[in-house]
Amino acid sequence: MQYEYIRTTEHMMSNDLSTDIHSRSALGSEDDPLAMRRLKLWIRMLGVTRQVENQLREFLRVSHDTTLPRFDVMAALHRWRDGLTMTELSRTLLISNGNATTVVNRLVKDGLVARIHSEEDRRRITVRLTPKGLETFEAVAAEHRDMVNDLFGDMTEADLDAMRGVLRRLRDGLSTQNVSLPME
Amino acid sequence: MQYEYIRTTEHMMSNDLSTDIHSRSALGSEDDPLAMRRLKLWIRMLGVTRQVENQLREFLRVSHDTTLPRFDVMAALHRWRDGLTMTELSRTLLISNGNATTVVNRLVKDGLVARIHSEEDRRRITVRLTPKGLETFEAVAAEHRDMVNDLFGDMTEADLDAMRGVLRRLRDGLSTQNVSLPME
DNA sequence: TTTCACTATTTCAAACTTAAAGCTTGACGA
DNA sequence: TCGTCAAGCTTTAAGTTTGAAATAGTGAAA
Numbered sequence: 001m002q003y004e005y006i007r008t009t010e011h012m013m014s015n016d017l018s019t020d021i022h023s024r025s026a027l028g029s030e031d032d033p034l035a036m037r038r039l040k041l042w043i044r045m046l047g048v049t050r051q052v053e054n055q056l057r058e059f060l061r062v063s064h065d066t067t068l069p070r071f072d073v074m075a076a077l078h079r080w081r082d083g084l085t086m087t088e089l090s091r092t093l094l095i096s097n098g099n100a101t102t103v104v105n106r107l108v109k110d111g112l113v114a115r116i117h118s119e120e121d122r123r124r125i126t127v128r129l130t131p132k133g134l135e136t137f138e139a140v141a142a143e144h145r146d147m148v149n150d151l152f153g154d155m156t157e158a159d160l161d162a163m164r165g166v167l168r169r170l171r172d173g174l175s176t177q178n179v180s181l182p183m184e
Numbered sequence: 185m186q187y188e189y190i191r192t193t194e195h196m197m198s199n200d201l202s203t204d205i206h207s208r209s210a211l212g213s214e215d216d217p218l219a220m221r222r223l224k225l226w227i228r229m230l231g232v233t234r235q236v237e238n239q240l241r242e243f244l245r246v247s248h249d250t251t252l253p254r255f256d257v258m259a260a261l262h263r264w265r266d267g268l269t270m271t272e273l274s275r276t277l278l279i280s281n282g283n284a285t286t287v288v289n290r291l292v293k294d295g296l297v298a299r300i301h302s303e304e305d306r307r308r309i310t311v312r313l314t315p316k317g318l319e320t321f322e323a324v325a326a327e328h329r330d331m332v333n334d335l336f337g338d339m340t341e342a343d344l345d346a347m348r349g350v351l352r353r354l355r356d357g358l359s360t361q362n363v364s365l366p367m368e
Numbered sequence: 369t370t371t372c373a374c375t376a377t378t379t380c381a382a383a384c385t386t387a388a389a390g391c392t393t394g395a396c397g398a
Numbered sequence: 399t400c401g402t403c404a405a406g407c408t409t410t411a412a413g414t415t416t417g418a419a420a421t422a423g424t425g426a427a428a
């Protein structure tokens with residue numbers, strides 16, 4: 001009985017990830033209501049994201065015998081049809097470079113992705129979809145989008161408008177914060 | 185030079201996860217603008233979530249020599265101070281039951297968490313924070329909240345209002361969908 | 369009582385992930 | 399030319415995660 005943690009409806013504690021995990025704590029800045037609300041929102045966002053990811057993982061496994069990481073890599077290579085270097089790939093997907101190597105290795109073994117050694121710079125390796133990979137991906141991607149459309153079926157145009165701008169601002173704020181991070 | 189995939193500011197492709205990976209595709213329902221917008225929003229949400237998670241992971245590693253999964257488990261056990269069964273824990277965190285076992289094993293080994301066998305039902309095991317675990321967690325959680333407050337520093341009260349309701353509706357919609365999922 | 373279905377948890381193999389170390393190549397100044 | 403450093407990628411060790419199988423306990427029906 002796989003994915004039993006998704007079957008939460010019959011269970012008292014369903015979706016409790018999204019509730020406030022700190023509400024009873026006696027921490028220093030507990031009396032900052034804005035900070036508190038931001039934390040609550042983050043926890044809720046994380047919960048929703050995990051739920052959607054679990055549903056998509058299940059869909060990919062059952063319907064297409066593949067995994068989320070594989071799909072992500074292929075989606076990136078589909079978006080950048082001319083290929084990406086390994087570094088570009090890992091930065092695009094926000095994963096480590098070693099992780100990118102591992103997933104690409106498996107896709108190469110399955111003939112879905114090809115490694116192309118650069119001639120100008122022999123350190124550089126470009127990865128791109130093979131014809132078989134392209135065909136495979138597009139079949140999956142069509143259903144993937146329908147699945148997302150279902151999962152987000154409650155979201156109206158107004159909802160999308162509301163979230164789009166906030167997420168964009170959040171995303172941009174995060175990337176400017178990175179430069180001032182402590183990383184020697 | 186760790187976490188190089190976070191240092192995206194100097195790189196052309198920064199945050200490209202959050203852009204539309206399907207914009208050039210020739211899929212069947214491509215002409216459904218609402219479905220398209222929902223997909224784009226999902227991708228952007230996933231990107232933001234990954235960025236925040238990476239920052240928090242880095243913070244936990246550098247400042248407190250711990251990991252995100254460990255923190256998540258301890259946060260749940262802090263919220264439910266009387267303890268959770270393994271099943272409740274995995275459903276709360278939306279992870280598999282086997283995964284919960286692994287993380288709890290390590291926390292037990294470090295003396296941060298204790299397993300308590302139930303007397304009424306001998307299959308059941310309740311997990312809860314030890315005094316040491318409680319103390320450790322509260323020290324980390326205070327800084328964790330400050331970190332989230334910084335990362336979400338651009339979010340105003342109005343932003344929080346806007347996203348809170350949408351995410352709640354999304355979350356509730358997802359959990360009702362689950363009951364009708366194909367899972368034999 | 370026995371049997372059978374169900375629940376709770378752990379174990380296991382395979383895949384995924386990170387962070388750090390290692391290797392090769394390229395760029396550049398002495 | 400040589401040395402040095404940085405860039406690009408892979409490898410490695412440790413940890414995380416899943417999904418399926420195994421183990422064990424519960425409860426109720428036959």
